[in-house]
Amino acid sequence: MTQGLVPSRLRLFGVFVAVLAVLVVGRLAYLQILRGGYYAALAQNQAQERIDVDLPRASLLDRRGFPLAASTQCPSLYTFDPQKLTDPVGLARAVAALSGRDADDILRDLRARRKFTWLARKLPFQDYDEAKAICGRFKGCDLMEEAGRYYPNSTLAANLIGCVGTDGGLTGLEHHWNDNLQGGTRSYLVMRDAVATRLIPMEMVPDVDPKPVAVRTTIDQAIQFEAERVLNETVAGLNAKDGVAIVLDPRKGDILAMAVAPTFNPNEPGKSTINSWRNRAVTDSYEPGSTFKLITLAAALDSGRFRPTDTIPVGNGTLTVGPKTIHDDEPPIKAIYTLEEVFAHSSNVGAARIGMALGEDTMYHYMRLLGFGQPTALHLTGESAGRLRPPKEWSMLSLPSLSFGQELRCTPLQLTLAYAAVASGGYRVVPRLLPDEAVAPPERILKASTCEALKDMMGRVVTEGTGKAAAVPGVVVGGKTGTAQKIGQKAEGGRRPFIAYFVGVAPLEDPRIVCLVMVDEPVGKIYGGAISAPAFSKIVAFSLKRLSYPDRPSDSDMALMGGPP
Amino acid sequence: MSSRYLSFDRKLFTVTLGLLAFGLVMIYSSSAVLALTRKGDPGYFFKHQLVWAIIGVGALFFTQRIPYTRWAQRKWVLGLMSLEVALLLLALASPSINGSHRWIKLGPMTLQPSETAKLVVVILGAFLLNKRVEEKREWTKALVPLGAYVGFVAVLILVQPDLGTVVILGAIMVSLLLVAGLPWKWLGGMILIGAVAVSVLAVSSPYRRQRLMTFMNPESDVRHEGFQAQQSLIAVGSGGLVGKWMGGSSQKLLFLPEPHTDFIYAMIGEELGLVGNLLVLGCFLFFGYLGLKAVRGAPDLFGALLAMGIVSWVVLQALVHIMVTLTLLPTKGLPLPLLSYGGSNLVVTLAGIGILLNVSEHE
Numbered sequence: 001m002t003q004g005l006v007p008s009r010l011r012l013f014g015v016f017v018a019v020l021a022v023l024v025v026g027r028l029a030y031l032q033i034l035r036g037g038y039y040a041a042l043a044q045n046q047a048q049e050r051i052d053v054d055l056p057r058a059s060l061l062d063r064r065g066f067p068l069a070a071s072t073q074c075p076s077l078y079t080f081d082p083q084k085l086t087d088p089v090g091l092a093r094a095v096a097a098l099s100g101r102d103a104d105d106i107l108r109d110l111r112a113r114r115k116f117t118w119l120a121r122k123l124p125f126q127d128y129d130e131a132k133a134i135c136g137r138f139k140g141c142d143l144m145e146e147a148g149r150y151y152p153n154s155t156l157a158a159n160l161i162g163c164v165g166t167d168g169g170l171t172g173l174e175h176h177w178n179d180n181l182q183g184g185t186r187s188y189l190v191m192r193d194a195v196a197t198r199l200i201p202m203e204m205v206p207d208v209d210p211k212p213v214a215v216r217t218t219i220d221q222a223i224q225f226e227a228e229r230v231l232n233e234t235v236a237g238l239n240a241k242d243g244v245a246i247v248l249d250p251r252k253g254d255i256l257a258m259a260v261a262p263t264f265n266p267n268e269p270g271k272s273t274i275n276s277w278r279n280r281a282v283t284d285s286y287e288p289g290s291t292f293k294l295i296t297l298a299a300a301l302d303s304g305r306f307r308p309t310d311t312i313p314v315g316n317g318t319l320t321v322g323p324k325t326i327h328d329d330e331p332p333i334k335a336i337y338t339l340e341e342v343f344a345h346s347s348n349v350g351a352a353r354i355g356m357a358l359g360e361d362t363m364y365h366y367m368r369l370l371g372f373g374q375p376t377a378l379h380l381t382g383e384s385a386g387r388l389r390p391p392k393e394w395s396m397l398s399l400p401s402l403s404f405g406q407e408l409r410c411t412p413l414q415l416t417l418a419y420a421a422v423a424s425g426g427y428r429v430v431p432r433l434l435p436d437e438a439v440a441p442p443e444r445i446l447k448a449s450t451c452e453a454l455k456d457m458m459g460r461v462v463t464e465g466t467g468k469a470a471a472v473p474g475v476v477v478g479g480k481t482g483t484a485q486k487i488g489q490k491a492e493g494g495r496r497p498f499i500a501y502f503v504g505v506a507p508l509e510d511p512r513i514v515c516l517v518m519v520d521e522p523v524g525k526i527y528g529g530a531i532s533a534p535a536f537s538k539i540v541a542f543s544l545k546r547l548s549y550p551d552r553p554s555d556s557d558m559a560l561m562g563g564p565p
Numbered sequence: 566m567s568s569r570y571l572s573f574d575r576k577l578f579t580v581t582l583g584l585l586a587f588g589l590v591m592i593y594s595s596s597a598v599l600a601l602t603r604k605g606d607p608g609y610f611f612k613h614q615l616v617w618a619i620i621g622v623g624a625l626f627f628t629q630r631i632p633y634t635r636w637a638q639r640k641w642v643l644g645l646m647s648l649e650v651a652l653l654l655l656a657l658a659s660p661s662i663n664g665s666h667r668w669i670k671l672g673p674m675t676l677q678p679s680e681t682a683k684l685v686v687v688i689l690g691a692f693l694l695n696k697r698v699e700e701k702r703e704w705t706k707a708l709v710p711l712g713a714y715v716g717f718v719a720v721l722i723l724v725q726p727d728l729g730t731v732v733i734l735g736a737i738m739v740s741l742l743l744v745a746g747l748p749w750k751w752l753g754g755m756i757l758i759g760a761v762a763v764s765v766l767a768v769s770s771p772y773r774r775q776r777l778m779t780f781m782n783p784e785s786d787v788r789h790e791g792f793q794a795q796q797s798l799i800a801v802g803s804g805g806l807v808g809k810w811m812g813g814s815s816q817k818l819l820f821l822p823e824p825h826t827d828f829i830y831a832m833i834g835e836e837l838g839l840v841g842n843l844l845v846l847g848c849f850l851f852f853g854y855l856g857l858k859a860v861r862g863a864p865d866l867f868g869a870l871l872a873m874g875i876v877s878w879v880v881l882q883a884l885v886h887i888m889v890t891l892t893l894l895p896t897k898g899l900p901l902p903l904l905s906y907g908g909s910n911l912v913v914t915l916a917g918i919g920i921l922l923n924v925s926e927h928e
Contacts, residue, residue: 004698005860007861009744010857012743013857013873017881020888021846021850023893024884024887025843028842031801032804032806035802036804036805037805039799039802039803040802040803043803
């Protein structure tokens with residue numbers, strides 16, 4: 001050992017270093033082993049954040065390619081780090097003024113978060129310039145284009161089409177077809193650091209099954225518009241509770257129009273009650289009333305038990321079954337009606353007698369055969385199957401009541417389809433909303449002769465019966481009125497518990513349209529022949545004219561629409 | 566001649582080169598994003614450091630071949646002391662870079678005279694303390710000139726400002742006095758005065774006061790002053806046992822300021838985990854162990870003090886750097902010897918280790 005060097009002091013230095021080293025090792029073990037997970041999460045959290053941006057949904061088009069629901073590029077405002085905003089109060093106020101969000105809510109978000117924060121998502125695209133201006137005024141606020149939904153015709157077909165919420169379709173076809181319509185999301189990685197923050201698009205998984213850009217529906221925008229116009233006019237004029245109008249092509253089952261009142265604006269669904277979002281044509285069931293006599297007569301003729309000229313005694317228009325007496329709405333003009341006359345004058349007594357003559361099983365068979373008591377092939381979300389009890393649950397009153405449309409409920413679409421089966425000459429009509437969907441092979445459910453006879457009877461309803469107001473100039477039409485009493489229900493606001501129907505076919509010799517008009521709980525007038533038949537006439541007149549145009553859009557139309565559907 | 570060349574401590578040399586090589590890799594891995602952002606070339610810092618490493622290894626071989634007794638010559642000591650002061654004054658006169666006067670620009674390179682100060686203090690300390698023993702002088706005869714010079718240099722460095730280097734200078738001086746046998750009452754007094762001085766300085770400037778406050782309560786202000794400390798902890802902690810492997814660090818995405826200099830130990834922790842951190846710590850401890858062996862084996866007191874000064878400098882600076890990254894000490898901008906980016910630091914450290922190797926030859 002060198003002279004002058006103190007060995008114990010050298011050791012002391014070594015010990016000092018060793019103590020520090022132990023301290024370091026302990027600290028490392030604590031940080032990296034015990035707290036490793038905590039810090040890993042913290043690191044992940046601040047370096048990366050995933051945000052999802054919606055890609056455009058497929059548009060919904062009418063049968064000629066006009067957009068019913070379109071995707072637009074909507075401005076969404078965001079900030080990478082609310083803590084770095086220079087004027088959060090001003091920004092919150094500006095965004096609130098543009099978006100309608102509460103300024104205090106926005107400010108609370110901004111104060112609480114230090115991560116990527118949306119300020120307002122999917123503003124209407126008309127607000128693009130203003131949103132851009134906000135970004136210019138407030139440092140730290142940025143704009144991103146997101147796919148939004150826009151309904152160019154606002155309320156048109158709203159109850160059928162539905163609307164979209166932040167997580168996809170909320171109601172209607174938007175909800176029902178959501179998986180097919182949804183454009184998916186593009187994920188971005190927010191990479192942040194002390195200096196700058198960037199959005200880095202994450203690698204997108206290639207779509208195995210590319211989503212369609214647009215989905216064409218069977219709806220005809222013009223017919224839909226006219227059906228809605230006439231329906232709303234009728235419903236509003238009578239201050240009725242609600243109403244439905246359906247226009248259907250019986251040849252392929254195409255639904256051309258499905259109008260519902262009350263309706264809503266899917267661009268602003270929050271401003272309407274959820275009640276007005278319902279597509280009552282399929283979600284609600286109603287007593288069909290006298291319109292159901294078509295089914296009774298179909299059973300009578302098709303079973304071979306009656307011929308159209310066979311007679312039924314109707315007496316003075318009353319029939320007592322057990323404790324109950326059945327009345328005709330108007331006293332019969334003679335004591336004996338032919339089957340045609342029972343239908344044309346809508347005799348309840350006549351229908352009840354026919355039903356009772358056929359028996360429970362035959363009646364039930366035909367009701368099921370024509371689709372009652374089961375959901376339609378559309379299987380739309382919330383679709384009702386209606387209510388048809390099996391014969392073993394029937395009382396002695398059930399058979400006569402069912403024969404003129406009481407003791408059962410059906411959706412307006414079910415009723416339309418039963419008429420469509422007759423219109424098509426006896427084939428089952430499978431409803432469809434996608435015109436490119438394959439049509440099922442024809443399935444005969446009624447004899448052609450039955451349908452010919454029934455169409456004949458429907459024609460006489462318009463020419464000489466209860467449905468004269470349904471006549472369309474220049475076209476032979478046929479149909480059936482209905483005035484169903486809502487048994488055991490009370491209507492409110494001066495309304496009467498009745499449903500006024502007209503369901504009909506046009507042109508009768510070569511049916512291209514089956515149309516149903518239903519008005520629920522009108523004020524004042526209640527008769528289908530007075531309320532719904534005129535509406536039917538207007539809708540059918542317009543529809544037939546419309547259908548004389550080619551189904552496919554012209555090339556110039558296509559150019560206007562911005563590309564092939 | 567050739568036998569002498571081969572007789573230095575090969576292990577010490579190997580540990581040094583190992584740390585140097587590892588440092589180069591870590592500099593590339595930790596600074597690529599920063600280099601790309603600042604300079605447009607991910608390899609910018611790596612390439613510069615590589616050049617400095619080559620120069621530094623040259624310096625190591627140079628000083629290793631100079632008989633260490635030469636450093637005991639008065640003309641050398643006085644020359645180095647004067648040069649150091651001149652350089653420090655020049656640095657203060659130079660335009661500030663990042664708000665401090667630490668650097669002298671020499672064409673494409675910058676010189677940091679506070680780094681060379683460490684070596685000068687080691688040589689001066691060894692010279693004066695050796696003289697005291699050789700010429701049977703009083704302690705004051707060594708302490709006064711040493712204290713005066715170190716104090717003067719410390720003031721010049723403090724105004725740059727660079728408290729971290731001053732602390733290291735003090736630590737080197739205390740280490741030398743410790744092994745030279747300065748009586749405890751003197752030593753205790755000096756440590757006390759040093760501690761008080763550092764405390765006063767620590768609260769004297771607002772930014773140091775803030776750093777101290779955040780050190781006491783690191784999560785109090787995660788956004789601003791506590792940012793570095795918190796980010797360093799996140800880097801180390803998220804590394805876990807084996808780390809995210811080379812280049813896998815997310816903290817270096819500019820979260821951790823100066824990942825390749827003041828926080829390289831945290832980057833090692835993030836990318837190589839506990840394993841990497843322990844390996845580096847172990848290397849420095851092994852370096853210290855071998856260095857102290859050289860101190861004991863030195864043929865004379867001057868050699869022993871030279872070696873002690875260099876060992877305490879490298880080992881204590883490494884520990885302070887490590888403890889800062891683990892928030893065991895308040896934030897100080899101190900590089901990790903041999904690993905951190907920085908040319909002056911690297912070349913001077915390697916030159917110092919060259920002297921240490923020369924001392925180790927004489928076992």
